[in-house]
Amino acid sequence: MAGRGRGLMLDTAREIHTPEGVPLRLPAAGPVPRAYAWLIDLLLRLGLVLLASTTLGVLGRMGTGLYLVLLFVVFWGYPVLFEAMWHGRTPGKRAMGLRVVSADGAPVGWMAAFVRNLMRTVDMLPVGYAFGLAATLVDPWSRRLGDIVARTLVVHAPRGDDGRVLAPAPALAPEVALLPGEQAALIAFAERAHTLTPQRQEELAGIAVPLTGADGAPGVARLAAMAQWLLGRRA
């Protein structure tokens, strides 16, 4: 059902074989962002409960009953309702860029959301989600026990496409033919360069001195020009 391709050995990406025959790569989320998401949700839930206790307090005895029903819904229903109705995200998960999906990559259904949250009872044991943490550390896709039983997966939601296309610039043909992997690395470097400091760019370009024949800033410029050429720009 799932396999990990070459070059993904260190990655937690899970490849899901879709009916279309094209693998969907889902990057599984580890315990740390999930713990933060849980904390954010906890604060929100505490806020909700506090708000309810002050407003329902006005209603007196009847308010107590409503408050307890609400406590039940916030405790058991909150994650289920959000995950099933809001694309697999609770507010905390949304803040951390996480999402629950079914193990086959489809959106999580009501039953799976219900089961995975019921199972928190066990993941919480003996204290502070210790069982869940142990499971996420052992499992290759960081599933806690509830995820295993409900067949779900917590993944990093794809970040919004920044839409940045490499601006056209003078192109330069590499002097030697590059292997596909090398070509991809060059283009990736050029596309990601704007996220790196100039010093780091130069440091990385230093690795390719045998190809560019230049160190420092000129090396970076030549790599960028070669990337232009590899993209098919011949200006």
Next chain:
Amino acid sequence: MRQDAFVARHEAEWRAFERWLEARGPARRADGLPRDEELPTRYRRLCHQLALARRRGYSPQVVARLQALMQRGHDVLYRAPPPRWRSALRFFGADFPRLVRAQRGCLWLAAVLFAVPAVALFFAVLQWPELAHSVFAPQQLAKFEAMYDPADGRHRLGRESGTDIAMFGYYIYNNVSIGFRTFASGLLAGVGSAFVLAFNGVVFGVVAGHLQGVGHGDPFWRFVAGHSAPELVAIVIAGAAGLRLGLALVAPGRLRRIDALADAGRVGGRLCLGILAMLVFAAFVEAFWSSTGSIPAPVKFGVAALLWLLVLSWLALGGRGDDALARHGRAAMPGDRPWMAGPGDPEMPRSRHGGPRPDQVEARHAP
């Protein structure tokens, strides 16, 4: 093909797909958008382009963009159908009782785990009253006695204070949480569920024995009888679901352990829906009926017997006519993904020619 030429060729198509994804819902019928029925084809073409992009080693940005588009398309195409009210009715009328009956072995075991300590300790405490003190602290026993004091007419049965509605909320919160935990703790090889069942049996047996012994038996039984049917049966079902989950871990049979667990989890989740309904009903009875001390004992016990009869016959007879389908293994647990239903699946609507109805096929693909 170079990356730039590839992107230039397909850019318009990707943008159209993206706009359709964003416009789903209210603005759906806007002009210039691809029509819904074109989407599966467009999605498949996108998948093809993604495969090409990966194979040709295009840059991570292009691949990531295509993968993100594909994932969003996948989400829309393969999401579960929204739950329907009619299927909820069928669930409580037929599927749930059938699913309960399918767990016969675990159900008996759970009932024994609860009933044996309860009955044994009831008689043991009647025989040796000091036994109650080794289970409860004296203050707790005093509290129980006060709750069911026949001489004290100031408050309602089974509670120290609190109105009906407040207690209704409390019973929902407390009892449903116990029910859910009874199921979930079964994941610990069934030990958790067995412990919860036996523990509740012990508590119930000791309290009942003690109150009977000190002469507070009449109000106690008048309080407990009414809601006992839905409450006890629901807890036993939760225990059975938990035991089944534990069994899947210990003895998965011919399945992989992980598949057995997922199966038991799905069954348990569905059972928990029924348990939720039963316990909310029990909480209602407990808060508004059981606590009224003025109703004479014969009426109380008559209603209790009626409730037991109703609950048991509901579980024993509900959905009986379709049991053949249930044994088929699918009707009791219809897949979460109906488009994967095969021709042998009773869930599958048929046309007169035996094939899937064309409108149903259409509905599955066009979101």
